[in-house]
Each structure stands twice: as structure tokens, then as C-alpha cells.
Amino acid sequence: MTLHDSALVLFSGGQDSTVCLAWALERFARVETIGFDYGQRHAVELQVRPRIRSGLASISEQWRARLGDDHVIRLDALASLSETALTRDVEITIAESGLPTTFVPGRNLVFFTFAGALAYRRGIKHIVAGMCETDFSGYPDCRDDTIKAVQLALTLGMDRRFVIHTPLMWVDKAGTFTLAEQTGGKPLIDLLLGETHTCYLGDRVHRHAWGFGCGTCPACRLRAEGFAKWKAAS
Secondary structure, eight states, rough: OTTTTEEEOOOOOOOOHHHHHHHHHHSSSSSEEEEESSTTTTTHHHHHHHHHHHHHHHHOOHHHHEEEEEEEEEEEHHHHHHHTTTTTTOOOBTTSSSBBBBOOOOHHHHHHHHHHHHHHHHTTTTTOOOOOOOSOOOOOGGGGHHHHHHHHHHHHHHTTOOOOOOTTTTTOOHHHHHHOOOOHHHHHHHHHHHOOOOOOTTOOSSTTEEEOSSSSSSHHHHHHHHHHHHHHHO
């Protein structure tokens, strides 16, 4: 990895992907972003993406110069195939499988496949994503072993070397706030709290110290707990 390289960041508009985008802007000469419209219940995350990109560009002239094109891919088939709490108005709970009902089977695998295809076309070797095994909802497609397997599959399947970076894989939510502060200081923290979206229910009405959200879904609780832990250690 050198400053001459380009990267493609899986950028949802959430806290984790925003921190990963800032991380990439510090390390790569050109950084493009990709987002996915898959019929998600919290589609408001797609609406905040442009504001976050603009906010990141305003934090640093270097980041502004490095921030490249944005790509949004429609994946309606994911919603039509999924009976999940992220694609239907159903209760967020633990299913008989032991996984939360917010798990969308195959979602990250599909995301990486399309990201790999775009990276191939754009001549990009590095793909950056915010998967995390420390604070996560038990999704099997967020595990480090899964990401390593996907990297190998993309490299073999497209006959081109890809490197997937997951800067948050072993970082808890409090650590994500710490990394954000180290990377972009108070302006990046303010951007995370004011613009990024994590709430599974798409709530942009209720504002808390840690950002917007319903405050009760698993994503909100995890973010709130991480923020409290980070503030206590600051």
C-alpha cells in the first residue's frame, strides 16, 4: 500500500463506514466510494451520504483532493429474497437460527462482489470496508475469516490481486470514536454525531448525544454504549 494507490470504500452513510472513509483518505492518493440501495428499511442512510462526503472534504484540503467518484448500485433482488427486519417491517429479535432478524443473508458477499467488479473496471486494487468482529450483531458475513475468503475469491475469480482492508475488525465502538478523533479530530467527531446514520428503523427525528436514532434498536444501543465508554475514557 502506497500513497500512489487508489481505494474503493464500501460507504453506507453509517458511523463505521464514515470512519473507514476517513481512514482511507489518510492513506490513499485517490478514494472512491460505493453504496447500495437494496430496499433497506433505513434507506435514509443513502440520503446522508452526500452530506458526509461534503463534510469530509471540508475537514481537510488533502481529503478534498483525494476524494473521488461516488457510485450507488441498486440491488432490489436482495430485498425481494429477504424476509428480514432490515428489509421488512417486522420485529427485531433473535431468530430460531440464533442470528438476529436484521441479518440479510448474502448481503456482504453480494456487496463485495459488486465492489470487486467496479474496482476491476476502475483499476482499483484496494477495497475498504467497516466490518467488525469485536462489536457486531453476530452476522457471519462480518467475520474476519469470511472477509479473507472473499478477498481470495475475488482475486481468483477476476484474475487480479485485490486487498480488502477492515480497519475496524478488532476495534469496539468506543475504539471507533477514538480512531475518528485521532484521524480527523473534533470536526470528524462532529460529522459522525450530526450526519451519520446507524439506526435500523431509520429514525432521523430523535437526536441524542451520540447522534440520531430511535435509541432502542440494537444498532442504536451499541452506538450509545460505545459513545458513553469513549466519553468516559476521554
